[in-house]
Amino acid sequence: MEFLSYLISGISLGSVYAIIALGYTMVYGIAKMLNFAHGDVIMVGGYISLIAMMNAGLSPWVAILLAMVVCTLLGVLIEGLAYRPLRAAPSLAVLITAIGVSYLLQNSALLIFGANPKSYTPIITGTVHLFDGQLSISYVSLLTVAACIVIMVALTLFTSKSKMGKAMRAVSEDKAAAQLMGINVNSTISLTFAIGSALAAIAGVLLCSSYSTLMPTTGSMPGIKAFTAAVFGGIGSIPGAFLGGLILGIVESLSKAYISSQLANSIVFAALIVVLLVKPTGLLGKYIPEKV
Amino acid sequence: MGELLNVENINVYYGAIHAIKGVSFTVNEGEVVTLIGANGAGKSTTLQTVSGLLRSRTGSITFNGENISHIPTHKLVNKGLAQVPEGRRIFLQMTVRENLDMGAFTQKSGIDESLERVYEQFPRLKEREKQIAGTLSGGEQQMLAMGRALMSHPKLLMMDEPSMGLAPILVDQIFEIIQSLHKAGTTILLVEQNAQKALRVADRAYVLETGRIVMSGTGKELSASPEVQKAYLGG
16 A cells, blocks of 8 residues: 555656656757756746735636746747757757756746745645545645646647647658748747647646745756656657656655665666666657668 | 749858859749759759758849749748758658648648649559658658649649659659659759759750859750760760
8 A cells, every 4th residue: 555655656746747748858859959948947837826826816727827828938938039049059059058048047036036945835735535544645646647648648639630730740850841841940849839838837836736845946856857757758759758757757756665765866867877778769769760 | 934933143152162153044834944963063952042941142033923032931832832852851750641731731722632633643642641651662752752742732843853762663753753744734843863864854954063054955955965965964
């Protein structure tokens, strides 16, 4: 029963990683860049929802919606101002810029909200008790897992069925060929950032709800873990991000429980190294050779 | 026969390298015009400049009476310009049908009719509709690239080395398709290294050499020219 409870908390944690990883992986798949500021957008989503609930007294659902809108705009703004001018630049320049944007967001939050952790009231409270109270699962955990599944299914349908989703895949494969089809590459990349950032907002609310605290560096570590999850599952692959996130969350939770809570992060990153050694494209990453 | 494409004195640079030096040519409605030349002569660069992927520092490109020199690539499809890029550049991880859908990305209506026409022209594509494009053979991939470009009902179809890397029997097939498109009234600008075959299907041709047009004439005239025979036709 104890194991089951750790497993469930791992799945819930993994679901948050998966939602963040989906944003990472979509942006990587289409813009071929690692948006290291993605984790900090989560933090912004956390603060916006907190202010909306605490200071403005809005309902949690309105708060989530508001956080999504703000983060979407922020994501599109970051892409337009910081990354778009570097479209033709070497990828290292883009990477350094992304790290710069990450610090900019963290320090802006530090200035505005201060360094002290703020306590975050979960958007829903309560727990379900199963097996005569031996196993309890919080509603936040259930909501997190459900949100992750819904998002994953919606994104899969979007990219496989909708016209814009297909255009995204076309841009991700070959930007020049996509332009020849009449696809506007810049607006497609903007749309990707918008979707990724809206997901980051949801992840922010769920993450803060399960940890009940929020500070300017809150998004940083989950951001890196989610990036690991995306690489683990095969960067660029939507089911890969989902699977990678879940596995990472479970590994982390079980390591904390049975091995050492201090070593948990090392174990998580060691798992990444092992996967990359055995399968360099990640679990579900594809390598399709070009026929000549 | 009106003038469909007029390229006037374009100069294109890759950094410090002057790749296209004052090239001018025209394509009239209903014609097949070919640009031939050796590797590195600037054929593909010229085509990419017309489609806006590269920009000229001088001159102008007029398509269907409109100056398109500064129009972004993705807006040209709607004006009736489609390109079959060098190396096919189909979307390898998407299905055949999805590739064709991308070809019709800007089309508001008539997509089913276009699809029917393309499938009629390339029955193989219909058979493999649901297959991932990366699993097609080289010849099938070239057909898909051509079919994809035709999905937008182009007024001008530009083809960049459609015969590249294909077995001789497939090369013949590709040129047969070019001829049948020509008969059906499609205007084609063809870039080819296979000068012999290109000159045979072309109404008119231009010879490019290190970024300059050094000769032009009808397909027949150039096939008969001793210089062209010596340089490009192996004898």
